[in-house]
Amino acid sequence: MSPAGSEDVDDPYGLLLDCLEEPGQAKSRLPRIVGLFEADERVTRLCAAWGCCLLANEIDDEETIEYLVRRLSDRLDEEDVSLELTTTLDYISTRYADQVETILEEMDDEERERGELPLPRVGNFTRANYYSRDHSRDGVGRTQIAGSDATDDPRTAYANREREERERLAHERERNETRDRSAEDESSDREPESGTGAPMTQQRTAVTSIATQSQFDKLHILATRERDRYADIHEALVGAGGEEAAVALRLLHEPDTPTEKTAFRNRIDVVLDDWAHAAGHSHVVSILDWGVDPRPWVATEFTGDSLADIDGVPPAQRLTDAINLADAVSHLHYNGVVHAGLDPGNVIYPDDIVESDETRPPFLDNVGLMGAFRFHFQPALMLDPRFAAPEYFDDGYGRIGPATDIYHLGAVLYYLFTGQAPYDGQFAAVREGVLGEEPPAPSTVAADVPPELDDVVSKAMATQKLTRYETVSHLEQELLSVRDRMDTNHG
Amino acid sequence: MVEVGLHLVADNANLTFIFFIGLAIQSVLGLRFAYYAFRNRAETEIQTQAPIWTHLLYIGTFAALYGVAGLLEIVTSLDLAVKSVLMLATTLLLAFAIRQIHYTATSGDGGAERTHPFERLARAAFVGVVLAQTVLLFQFGVSELTAAVESLSAVAFLSYGVVFYRDQMSVGRLQGTMLDSLLRHLLPVLTFAALVSIVTLATVAGLDRAVILHVQVVFIIMTATALMTATIKLRQNLASL
Numbered sequence: 001m002s003p004a005g006s007e008d009v010d011d012p013y014g015l016l017l018d019c020l021e022e023p024g025q026a027k028s029r030l031p032r033i034v035g036l037f038e039a040d041e042r043v044t045r046l047c048a049a050w051g052c053c054l055l056a057n058e059i060d061d062e063e064t065i066e067y068l069v070r071r072l073s074d075r076l077d078e079e080d081v082s083l084e085l086t087t088t089l090d091y092i093s094t095r096y097a098d099q100v101e102t103i104l105e106e107m108d109d110e111e112r113e114r115g116e117l118p119l120p121r122v123g124n125f126t127r128a129n130y131y132s133r134d135h136s137r138d139g140v141g142r143t144q145i146a147g148s149d150a151t152d153d154p155r156t157a158y159a160n161r162e163r164e165e166r167e168r169l170a171h172e173r174e175r176n177e178t179r180d181r182s183a184e185d186e187s188s189d190r191e192p193e194s195g196t197g198a199p200m201t202q203q204r205t206a207v208t209s210i211a212t213q214s215q216f217d218k219l220h221i222l223a224t225r226e227r228d229r230y231a232d233i234h235e236a237l238v239g240a241g242g243e244e245a246a247v248a249l250r251l252l253h254e255p256d257t258p259t260e261k262t263a264f265r266n267r268i269d270v271v272l273d274d275w276a277h278a279a280g281h282s283h284v285v286s287i288l289d290w291g292v293d294p295r296p297w298v299a300t301e302f303t304g305d306s307l308a309d310i311d312g313v314p315p316a317q318r319l320t321d322a323i324n325l326a327d328a329v330s331h332l333h334y335n336g337v338v339h340a341g342l343d344p345g346n347v348i349y350p351d352d353i354v355e356s357d358e359t360r361p362p363f364l365d366n367v368g369l370m371g372a373f374r375f376h377f378q379p380a381l382m383l384d385p386r387f388a389a390p391e392y393f394d395d396g397y398g399r400i401g402p403a404t405d406i407y408h409l410g411a412v413l414y415y416l417f418t419g420q421a422p423y424d425g426q427f428a429a430v431r432e433g434v435l436g437e438e439p440p441a442p443s444t445v446a447a448d449v450p451p452e453l454d455d456v457v458s459k460a461m462a463t464q465k466l467t468r469y470e471t472v473s474h475l476e477q478e479l480l481s482v483r484d485r486m487d488t489n490h491g
Numbered sequence: 492m493v494e495v496g497l498h499l500v501a502d503n504a505n506l507t508f509i510f511f512i513g514l515a516i517q518s519v520l521g522l523r524f525a526y527y528a529f530r531n532r533a534e535t536e537i538q539t540q541a542p543i544w545t546h547l548l549y550i551g552t553f554a555a556l557y558g559v560a561g562l563l564e565i566v567t568s569l570d571l572a573v574k575s576v577l578m579l580a581t582t583l584l585l586a587f588a589i590r591q592i593h594y595t596a597t598s599g600d601g602g603a604e605r606t607h608p609f610e611r612l613a614r615a616a617f618v619g620v621v622l623a624q625t626v627l628l629f630q631f632g633v634s635e636l637t638a639a640v641e642s643l644s645a646v647a648f649l650s651y652g653v654v655f656y657r658d659q660m661s662v663g664r665l666q667g668t669m670l671d672s673l674l675r676h677l678l679p680v681l682t683f684a685a686l687v688s689i690v691t692l693a694t695v696a697g698l699d700r701a702v703i704l705h706v707q708v709v710f711i712i713m714t715a716t717a718l719m720t721a722t723i724k725l726r727q728n729l730a731s732l
Contacts, residue, residue, distance in 0.1 A: 396537060397537065399731055401731050403731055464540065465669060466595075466596075466670045466673075466728065467595075467668050467670050468668060470667060474668075477667070
C-alpha cells in the first residue's frame with residue numbers, strides 16, 4: 001500500500017489512504033478517484049466508492065458535491081454501470097438530497113438547452129437515460145424476429161439460429177437507437193407511438209407514483225435493465241423496515257384503449273395476487289409488492305438471464321433443474337395457478353451467484369401473466385410458438401389450463417436437454433409440427449441426453465390432453481425415477 | 492295387462508328393498524356417466540377421441556337401462572328377464588372401450604390399422620353371443636342354458652378387456668396420463684359388471700336362486716359406485732375442453 005500523499009496515480013489504496021488521512025488535500029485528486037470507477041477490478045472500484053463517500057462526507061462543500069454528482073451522473077449513461085458507482089451516487093443523494101436535487105435539475109435544464117429529451121428524475125438520482133431508448137418492440141416478442149424474411153406477422157417463430165439472431169437483433173437495435181436519437185433531436189417532445197411499452201415520461205410519472213403507493217419506505221431506480229415481452233424492467237433499490245434490497249421493478253405493458261386498460265387491470269390484479277400467493281417456492285420468482293395504479297407494476301426479487309439467453313446448462317445440472325422446474329410448476333398448480341406462458345424465456349437463472357462453482361438454480365418467472373395478457377395481446381408476442389401447446393393453435397384441443405403447463409414444461413425440458421426447440425421454422429411450419437407430428441426424440445438430437453428422458457418429454461408434449469401427463473407430479477415423479485436409475489447405473 | 496305395484500324379488504322383502512336401492516343407483520349413475528360421455532364427445536374436436544366417448548356413452552346408457560328394467564320388474568308386473576342382456580352388453584362395451592382406449596393411446600388411430608383379422612372375428616363373435624342370448628331369453632326365458640351362456644360370455648368379455656388393460660399397463664409411456672387414469676377407473680366397472688353375470692353360473696351348479704340374487708345385488712351396487720368414480724375422470728376431462 002502506498003503511503004499518504006502518494007503520487008502513484010495507479011494505486012487505489014494510496015488514494016484511499018489520502019482521503020482518510022488528509023481529505024482536504026485529497027480533494028485535488030477527485031478526478032483520479034472518480035476515474036477508478038472505470039477499473040475492471042472490483043476492489044479498485046470499491047476504493048473509488050469509499051473515497052468519494054469519504055470526501056463527500058468530510059469536505060462537505062457544495063463544489064465537491066456538485067463535482068461528484070455531475071461526474072458520477074454522466075457515467076450512468078454508460079453501458080456497464082457498476083454497482084459501486086450507483087451506490088456511491090445513492091449515498092450522496094441521500095446524504096445531500098436537496099443539493100443533489102438542485103444539481104440534477106440544473107443538469108436537466110442544460111440537457112434541454114442542448115436539445116436532449118427532457119427527463120425529470122425519479123426517486124433520487126435517477127436520470128432519464130436510465131430508461132431504454134429502445135421504443136420499438138424489438139425483443140419484446142421473441143417470435144417477431146425469426147427467419148430472414150421481413151414480415152408483419154407477429155406470430156413468426158424463432159429460427160433455430162438463436163445466437164446469430166440475437167446478434168442480428170443487437171445490430172438492428174443499435175441502428176434503431178441511432179435512428180431514434182436522430183428523431184429525438186428533431187422533435188424532442190415526441191413519445192413512442194403506443195403499443196405495449198409506455199412512453200418514458202409516463203413511466204417516470206408512474207415510478208414516482210409507485211414509490212409513494214408501495215409498501216417500500218424508499219424506492220430508488222438504479223438502472224433500466226431491459227424491455228421484455230411483459231414489461232419494462234428497472235433495476236431498483238428498495239428499503240422497508242430498515243432493510244434494503246435490490247429488486248426488479250416491472251412496469252407491465254398495457255393495451256392502448258381505456259376500456260381495454262380497465263379490463264386488463266382487473267385481470268392483471270387477480271393474476272398478480274395469484275402469483276404472490278404461489279410464490280412461496282424456492283424456484284418461483286418472488287413478488288415483493290405489486291399494484292395496478294397508476295399502471296400495472298410488480299416488484300420482484302432481482303433476476304438474471306433466462307434459459308433462452310444463456311449458453312446452455314451444464315449436463316450434470318440439467319436433470320436437477322428439470323426436477324426443480326417440475327416441482328415449481330406442481331407448486332403453482334397446487335395453489336390453483338396456471339403459468340400458461342412457460343417457455344425458456346420465462347425460466348430465469350439468477351446472476352447474483354458469487355462463487356463460480358456455485359450452481360445457478362432455475363426460477364419460474366412471469367407466473368400466470370399470460371392469463372391476463374393473452375386476452376389483450378397477440379399471444380404469440382408473449383409466448384414463443386415453438387414451445388406453445390396445441391391448444392394455443394387450435395381451440396379444438398381444449399382450454400388453456402394445467403395440461404397446457406405440462407406441455408410447455410415438456411417443451412422447456414426438451415430445450416434444456418438438447419439446446420434446441422422441439423419445432424423450428426416460420427409460424428405455419430411450427431403450427432403444423434405442433435398439431436401434426438412428434439418432435440425428434442431428445443436423445444436423437446443431443447448425444448448426452450439419457451434415452452429414459454425421451455418418454456417423459458414425449459408424454460408431456462402429447463398433442464392430446466388425454467395422453468398427456470395428468471398432473472405435473474406424475475412428470476416430476478418420472479424425472480426422479482430417471483435420476484434414480486441413472487444414479488444406480490453410475491454408482 | 493301390466494299391473495303397477497310392488498313385486499317382491501324372490502319373495503323376499505329385504506332383498507327387494509336392497510335391489511330397489513341398487514338398481515335406482517345404477518340407473519342414475521349410468522345416466523350421469525352417459526351424459527358426461529356425451530358432453531365430452533360433443534365438446535372435443537379431436538376425431539380420434541370420438542370412438543372412446545361413443546363407447547362410454549353406450550356403456551352408461553346400457554347400465555342405466557339395466558337399472559330401469561330392474562326397477563320396472565319391482566314396481567310392475569313386467570317380467571323382463573331379457574334385462575340380463577343389458578348388463579352383458581354393458582360388460583362387452585366396457586371391454587371394447589378398454590381396447591379402444593389402448594389403441595387410441597398407443598397409436599392415435601383407434602387401432603384400425605393394427606387390428607388382427609382374428610381379433611375382428613372375436614369381436615363379431617362376442618356381439619353374436621349377446622344377440623343369441625337375447626333371442627334365447629325371448630324364446631325360452633331364463634334357463635340353465637341362458638345362465639351358462641350369460642356367465643361364460645361375461646368371463647370371455649372380462650378376459651378380453653383385461654388383456655388390453657394389461658397391454659396398456661405395459662406401455663410405460665402412457666402411465667400417469669389422463670387416459671391411463673380413465674382406464675384404471677374402467678377396470679373395476681368391467682370387473683363388477685362381469686361378476687353380475689358370472690354369478691348366474693351358480694344356478695347351473697344348483698345353488699339357491701335367492702343366494703345368487705343376494706350376491707348379484709352386491710355386484711350391481713359395486714358396478715354403480717365404480718361408474719361414479721369413473722365419471723369423475725369424464726368430468727375432469729370435460730373441464731379441460
